[in-house]
Amino acid sequence: MDGNYLSESLYNLQLILKAQMIKYSFLLAILNIFINPCWADATFYPEKNQLNIPYIRFQEQFYQANLSYQPPDKLKLEEVMNQAGEVSPAGIVPIYSDLSFHLSQINLSNQLYTADMSYLGDNIFQIHNLSESVVNPVSRTIFRSEHFSGSGICAQCHEDIKDGQGKDVSIVSAWSTTMMANATRDPFWQAKVRSELNRTPSQKETIRNTCTRCHAPMANEEARKQNDHVQGVFDSGILSRQNPYHDLAMNGVSCTLCHQISPNEPFGTEAGFSGNFVIDSFPTSTERLIYGPFKNVLTRPMQNFANFTPVYSAHIKSSELCASCHDLTTPYTDEEGNILSTGPEDEFPEQMPYSEWLNSDYAETHSCQQCHMQRASGVTIASQPPGLKTQRDDFAQHSFLGANRLMLSILQDYREPLGVTPTDFSSSILNAEKLLKGAAKLEISDATLENKSLNFSLNIDNQAGHKLPSGYPSRRVIVHVTVRDGNGKTVFETGKVNSDGSVAELDSDQGAAQFEPHYQLINSATQVQVYEAIMQDYQGDISYTLLRAKSYLKDNRLLPNGFDKQTVPNKIKVQGEANSDEDFIGGSDSIQFAIQDMQEKEYTIEAELVYQTLGYAFAQDLFSDKAKEVSRFKQMFDASTLKSSGMGAIIISVSGDK
Ligand code: HEC
Ligand code: HEC
Ligand code: HEC
Ligand code: HEC
Ligand code: HEC
Numbered sequence: 001m002d003g004n005y006l007s008e009s010l011y012n013l014q015l016i017l018k019a020q021m022i023k024y025s026f027l028l029a030i031l032n033i034f035i036n037p038c039w040a041d042a043t044f045y046p047e048k049n050q051l052n053i054p055y056i057r058f059q060e061q062f063y064q065a066n067l068s069y070q071p072p073d074k075l076k077l078e079e080v081m082n083q084a085g086e087v088s089p090a091g092i093v094p095i096y097s098d099l100s101f102h103l104s105q106i107n108l109s110n111q112l113y114t115a116d117m118s119y120l121g122d123n124i125f126q127i128h129n130l131s132e133s134v135v136n137p138v139s140r141t142i143f144r145s146e147h148f149s150g151s152g153i154c155a156q157c158h159e160d161i162k163d164g165q166g167k168d169v170s171i172v173s174a175w176s177t178t179m180m181a182n183a184t185r186d187p188f189w190q191a192k193v194r195s196e197l198n199r200t201p202s203q204k205e206t207i208r209n210t211c212t213r214c215h216a217p218m219a220n221e222e223a224r225k226q227n228d229h230v231q232g233v234f235d236s237g238i239l240s241r242q243n244p245y246h247d248l249a250m251n252g253v254s255c256t257l258c259h260q261i262s263p264n265e266p267f268g269t270e271a272g273f274s275g276n277f278v279i280d281s282f283p284t285s286t287e288r289l290i291y292g293p294f295k296n297v298l299t300r301p302m303q304n305f306a307n308f309t310p311v312y313s314a315h316i317k318s319s320e321l322c323a324s325c326h327d328l329t330t331p332y333t334d335e336e337g338n339i340l341s342t343g344p345e346d347e348f349p350e351q352m353p354y355s356e357w358l359n360s361d362y363a364e365t366h367s368c369q370q371c372h373m374q375r376a377s378g379v380t381i382a383s384q385p386p387g388l389k390t391q392r393d394d395f396a397q398h399s400f401l402g403a404n405r406l407m408l409s410i411l412q413d414y415r416e417p418l419g420v421t422p423t424d425f426s427s428s429i430l431n432a433e434k435l436l437k438g439a440a441k442l443e444i445s446d447a448t449l450e451n452k453s454l455n456f457s458l459n460i461d462n463q464a465g466h467k468l469p470s471g472y473p474s475r476r477v478i479v480h481v482t483v484r485d486g487n488g489k490t491v492f493e494t495g496k497v498n499s500d501g502s503v504a505e506l507d508s509d510q511g512a513a514q515f516e517p518h519y520q521l522i523n524s525a526t527q528v529q530v531y532e533a534i535m536q537d538y539q540g541d542i543s544y545t546l547l548r549a550k551s552y553l554k555d556n557r558l559l560p561n562g563f564d565k566q567t568v569p570n571k572i573k574v575q576g577e578a579n580s581d582e583d584f585i586g587g588s589d590s591i592q593f594a595i596q597d598m599q600e601k602e603y604t605i606e607a608e609l610v611y612q613t614l615g616y617a618f619a620q621d622l623f624s625d626k627a628k629e630v631s632r633f634k635q636m637f638d639a640s641t642l643k644s645s646g647m648g649a650i651i652i653s654v655s656g657d658k
Contacts, residue, residue, distance in 0.1 A: 164378020
């Protein structure tokens with residue numbers, strides 16, 4: 001054995017296996033879905049002092065290897081073998097060109113460890129970062145199923161790319177720290193699915209199917225394509241490593257999902273929304289189309305290395321692409337779990353950003369992508385092949401700016417238990433802060449102090465392309481106003497947000513059965529303006545259970561520019577007192593303040609908007625459930641310091657005439 005043993009033996013094996021492998025990789029796609037593999041990247045047998053790695057991928061071939069342990073931190077390669085039997089997608093360990101690799105699960109007497117290995121030469125590998133953990137599923141993003149591939153496949157070429165100014169605009173890493181990439185790992189989602197299952201056990205199948213459709217779309221779609229039964233979420237469901245759709249699920253809303261959404265019927269119509277996107281099937285994997293925004297792209301590299309054909313299609317730049325999942329209605333039931341809705345027309349409009357946008361001025365000027373995917377120019381969009389020089393403008397960064405600072409920070413803080421891959425979410429969190437800061441404009445006008453009465457109006461302009469807040473109904477925006485006297489002493493305050501996320505004097509945060517109305521005039525500290533959507537069940541009672549929600553008791557979320565509250569379709573109509581508030585219109589709302597008994601000559605008024613991903617009342621309702629996933633999420637939520645985000649503030653001084 002000499003120093004080149006590893007590469008030599010691998011090379012020889014490649015020759016031997018070449019013929020077999022063609023047949024093999026074809027079978028792989030199908031096998032991936034059906035086998036129930038034995039789950040460990042590697043197993044350590046102390047009695048033999050041997051580490052066995054059953055599935056190694058090296059230059060597109062599969063091997064098995066045995067290594068012997070050399071204390072304290074080295075391993076020696078003993079034998080490399082033809083990979084016999086079936087290959088499980090999740091257990092594959094890819095060896096990189098520098099011969100380094102990562103083992104995300106080393107099984108040692110049923111305790112799991114992770115470690116990185118790098119090659120030192122002479123068949124010796126150095127062990128790095130050995131830790132007692134089950135996570136770090138980097139290798140698990142490198143999988144292929146019949147219809148999809150993991151983001152790790154695309155990372156071979158769509159990483160390490162820069163724009164004309166030299167700024168890194170790598171696609172896979174930008175995407176990996178977004179909520180969409182982590183839609184299945186999201187502990188809030190997991191807790192809510194558990195809670196919905198608890199509350200309506202008779203609709204188990206509907207809940208499983210609906211909730212995974214957009215949050216684990218590749219798993220859901222592949223199971224449908226294989227005519228497999230609806231996959232569960234918990235126990236042996238998609239969150240379990242034993243589940244054949246686990247890797248597809250954990251890759252979230254990924255590359256080969258969005259880029260394969262078909263532009264044909266029912267795309268762009270209501271029948272194609274609520275997760276009813278279509279992914280086409282093709283006779284061979286290479287014919288599968290990856291739709292993109294550019295014409296005349298080089299197709300060979302992707303056909304050869306990713307088994308997809310990239311092709312231009314205008315629909316990828318349209319808001320309708322996003323509407324596939326960002327306009328959704330859900331069925332509702334009575335307390336026994338009988339479904340009362342008869343079809344999409346009378347289902348609950350759970351999230352309607354696309355319809356809101358369609359009924360705003362932005363439908364003419366800005367797509368979702370233009371606000372949520374920042375632009376760059378002068379980008380060579382692939383790092384491979386090396387000769388590629390074509391530079392593209394109007395490149396869309398995959399940072400998918402959102403508002404969910406809370407959950408991004410939780411994903412970062414609980415990486416280990418949640419199995420989160422990327423380590424640094426700071427730029428996504430910063431992006432969310434920036435987006436929120438620019439989402440509204442505040443102005444105080446007509447401020448007067450006369451006859452011991454302080455009067456002013458607070459005007460709020462919505463700068464978003466849809467309602468503010470939009471999306472999931474746990475979101476809310478609180479108007480916090482403080483009036484101080486000359487000594488800085490607070491003499492009036494409404495909308496004070498506590499560190500537990502509750503809002504002082506807010507009805508909904510005091511008891512489950514009540515909520516605060518929309519206000520035109522605020523003259524008491526017990527009145528709090530909150531822009532929010534409050535759900536009601538079929539009997540008109542407040543509900544925070546998605547499957548019970550029929551419609552909204554209150555929806556005074558700020559309207560986008562151009563939105564006409566009289567003429568818009570029912571599903572996005574304003575609900576409650578805001579309907580008759582004449583200055584609650586497309587683009588803005590004004591609140592009049594009239595505060596009595598003001599003895600001083602001068603006051604300062606400070607107004608700010610506070611955004612919450614998960615309002616206190618919604619949270620408390622969820623936390624009343626007894627389940628592991630719920631209490632785990634409660635712990636994370638309670639410990640978070642990012643429950644509330646300031647969206648911008650304004651301060652003015654007012655003096656009386658005498
Ligand atoms: C049609 C697609 C779709 C379906 C079906 C769907 N969701 Fe969602 N869900 C979304 C989108 C899009 C968001 C993000 C909206 C936002 O950020 O405002 C979301 C957000 C959420 C959130 C908030 C997550 C967070 O981090 O703040 C929870 C909880 C959730 N969904 C639970 C569910 C449950 C439970 C089901 C099944 C009953 C379900 N979803 C079905 C698309 C869907
Ligand atoms: C949520 C849907 C979505 C996901 C997930 C997604 N993309 Fe995209 N991608 C788009 C859209 C939309 C565009 C074009 C946007 C535009 O130009 O307005 C795009 C553009 C691209 C482009 C052309 C260059 C550019 O950015 O303009 C490449 C290459 C690309 N995506 C690769 C990927 C890879 C690789 C992944 C996985 C890490 C991925 N995409 C994940 C929606 C998505
Ligand atoms: C071997 C390298 C390689 C791999 C692997 C790869 N791509 Fe590409 N990709 C390219 C090249 C090269 C182009 C064309 C660049 C050009 O002509 O400007 C491209 C173009 C694209 C485009 C733009 C198509 C258009 O018409 O606008 C998208 C979208 C895309 N790739 C997505 C993906 C996804 C998703 C994956 C993972 C399944 C992937 N790529 C894997 C090299 C690769
Ligand atoms: C004019 C720019 C603009 C356009 C166009 C736009 N958005 Fe937004 N979006 C924003 C801003 C600003 C926020 C942050 C404020 C908020 O949460 O509403 C946001 C937030 C969101 C959120 C998170 C909402 C929440 O609070 O949980 C989702 C989801 C979203 N947008 C989806 C979309 C979709 C889908 C489209 C296209 C139909 C779209 N956006 C079009 C600017 C825009
Ligand atoms: C396959 C379904 C699907 C498609 C298609 C899709 N999304 Fe999403 N998106 C989701 C889900 C699910 C979430 C919520 C993830 C979570 O919070 O757990 C989400 C979350 C987001 C967020 C984060 C919101 C926040 O509050 O931080 C943004 C921004 C977003 N999507 C933008 C887009 C845009 C823009 C498009 C179109 C280019 C798009 N999405 C297409 C499913 C989808």
